[in-house]
Amino acid sequence: MTETPSSLKKTPLNARHRALGARMVPFAGFDMPVEYSGVSDEHNAVRTCAGLFDVSHMGEIEIVGADALAAVQRISSNDASKLALGQAHYAALMTPQGTFVDDMLVYRLAADHFLLVVNASNIEKDFAWIREQVKPAGDAVAVNNSARYALLALQGPLAREVLQPLTGVDLAGMKYYWFATGEVAGVKTTVSRTGYTGEDGFEVFILPADAERVWDAILQAGAGAGVVPAGLGARDTLRLEASMRLYGNDIDETTTVLEADLGWIVGWKKDDFLGAAVLREQKANGVTRKIVGLEMIDRAIARHGYGVYEGDRAIGTVTSGTQTPFLKKSIGMAYVPIDRTEPGTEITIDVRGRRARARVVPLPFYKRPRS
Amino acid sequence: MYPADRKYTKDHEWVIIAGGEGKVGITDYAQKQLGDVVFLEFPDVGRQVKQGEVFGTIESVKAVSELFAPMSGTVTSVNTALTEKPETVNSDPHGAWMVVVKLSNPGEESELLNHEQYAGVAQ
Numbered sequence: 001m002t003e004t005p006s007s008l009k010k011t012p013l014n015a016r017h018r019a020l021g022a023r024m025v026p027f028a029g030f031d032m033p034v035e036y037s038g039v040s041d042e043h044n045a046v047r048t049c050a051g052l053f054d055v056s057h058m059g060e061i062e063i064v065g066a067d068a069l070a071a072v073q074r075i076s077s078n079d080a081s082k083l084a085l086g087q088a089h090y091a092a093l094m095t096p097q098g099t100f101v102d103d104m105l106v107y108r109l110a111a112d113h114f115l116l117v118v119n120a121s122n123i124e125k126d127f128a129w130i131r132e133q134v135k136p137a138g139d140a141v142a143v144n145n146s147a148r149y150a151l152l153a154l155q156g157p158l159a160r161e162v163l164q165p166l167t168g169v170d171l172a173g174m175k176y177y178w179f180a181t182g183e184v185a186g187v188k189t190t191v192s193r194t195g196y197t198g199e200d201g202f203e204v205f206i207l208p209a210d211a212e213r214v215w216d217a218i219l220q221a222g223a224g225a226g227v228v229p230a231g232l233g234a235r236d237t238l239r240l241e242a243s244m245r246l247y248g249n250d251i252d253e254t255t256t257v258l259e260a261d262l263g264w265i266v267g268w269k270k271d272d273f274l275g276a277a278v279l280r281e282q283k284a285n286g287v288t289r290k291i292v293g294l295e296m297i298d299r300a301i302a303r304h305g306y307g308v309y310e311g312d313r314a315i316g317t318v319t320s321g322t323q324t325p326f327l328k329k330s331i332g333m334a335y336v337p338i339d340r341t342e343p344g345t346e347i348t349i350d351v352r353g354r355r356a357r358a359r360v361v362p363l364p365f366y367k368r369p370r371s
Numbered sequence: 372m373y374p375a376d377r378k379y380t381k382d383h384e385w386v387i388i389a390g391g392e393g394k395v396g397i398t399d400y401a402q403k404q405l406g407d408v409v410f411l412e413f414p415d416v417g418r419q420v421k422q423g424e425v426f427g428t429i430e431s432v433k434a435v436s437e438l439f440a441p442m443s444g445t446v447t448s449v450n451t452a453l454t455e456k457p458e459t460v461n462s463d464p465h466g467a468w469m470v471v472v473k474l475s476n477p478g479e480e481s482e483l484l485n486h487e488q489y490a491g492v493a494q
Contacts, residue, residue: 023406034406034433035406038406038407038461039406039407039431039432039433040407040432040458233406233432233433236433237432299410300410301409301410301430301435303435322409322432322433323409323410323430323432325407325409325432330410352428352435
């Protein structure tokens with residue numbers, strides 16, 4: 001067993017991952033499990049049963065104060081005034097250019113208290129940006145509480161029945177993108193019906209000191225049903241099948257929210273927010289390029305950074321791609337000119353010097369069966 | 372752990388040498404590092420390969436890697452059944468041969484590792 005390089009941060013579950021024989025990799029400054037039994041096994045377990053992920057590396061930034069709502073409204077693409085207490089939504093953390101500082105989930109903990117869950121790789125950047133941007137909002141302060149939360153994600157069709165016996169929180173009564181506080185395995189938690197896999201599932205916020213207890217309890221409760229620990233590898237293939245964007249791959253500071261085809265996370269009725277002018281202009285006049293789903297026609301796998309071509313002309317870039325374990329298709333996402341975004345359009349991908357044909361397909365690739 | 376019937380490269384390929392031909396695959400260590408193999412690309416029969424040169428591609432869910440020829444020669448056979456079931460590389464790495472090469476320079480064998488030497492590399 002290799003030691004964790006000292007420069008890497010550990011989640012509170014590091015010892016558990018090593019004891020389970022996970023393959024560990026550096027990710028966003030953390031020593032993280034990329035797989036336990038294997039990406040395909042874990043991926044298919046989440047689609048057919050459930051998988052438990054340690055996502056404690058994610059960042060938690062809280063905004064508190066009488067003007068907290070105004071502060072969130074300024075930095076977020078979405079309309080936080082629509083959030084009831086106990087409700088969350090997906091949003092972009094905006095640049096003035098209409099692009100992404102990051103993507104995030106915004107939780108309304110109280111009328112004047114919001115929790116932003118952000119990508120691990122962006123915590124420092126986001127926090128610096130948010131602190132700067134909330135100043136004009138008045139009475140609002142941003143706090144980086146990332147080290148004070150451990151976060152578990154139990155994802156899959158059996159997530160609810162595995163978790164319910166461990167908690168008094170009524171999970172069946174919890175709607176998608178709502179959350180509640182309550183005990184899980186005897187410790188204080190916040191449970192939200194959210195996730196990054198395209199399946200039903202829950203994320204559980206806990207104190208770092210309680211992380212092992214809750215992790216063990218869920219795995220034990222789910223063992224008979226086939227619940228397995230799942231790593232970052234499966235998290236990536238699952239989110240791609242569900243066509244959820246990955247920061248740094250599919251979205252970043254050069255892609256606008258509308259180019260990323262995420263118009264549904266823009267609160268168009270809000271007064272003003274960072275990047276609003278750009279997004280309103282693009283909404284009125286249309287974007288020149290947009291993200292699309294693609295499926296390979298030729299036998300090949302498109303990967304992040306591969307060029308998209310039409311004849312000899314470079315027309316775009318692949319942002320994510322893999323051979324997915326559940327659909328068993330070679331899929332990906334790419335930015336292409338707006339006149340090449342129609343499903344059925346044929347494009348070619350430069351796969352390490354060889355041209356391979358692909359076709360534009362509608363997103364998402366995978367949608368879970370509704371029960 | 373590593374069969375004694377073949378030779379190995381530091382790049383984690385194996386080659387079984389018999390009758391002037393070499394049968395090539397990748398090691399158990401290599402498949403573990405790659406994770407779930409989902410795609411294989413091999414050269415056409417008749418292609419000349421040089422020792423140490425890229426002769427194909429192997430892709431796991433997460434990443435692309437290159438396959439290096441352990442010895443020089445001409446490709447006489449390609450395991451098309453394996454390209455249809457790439458996961459066999461994970462389940463049976465030392466049985467899952469990829470290509471057979473008619474060796475043009477059998478003396479290259481002396482540059483390869485035996486199973487004990489390779490076991491020292493693969494950790």
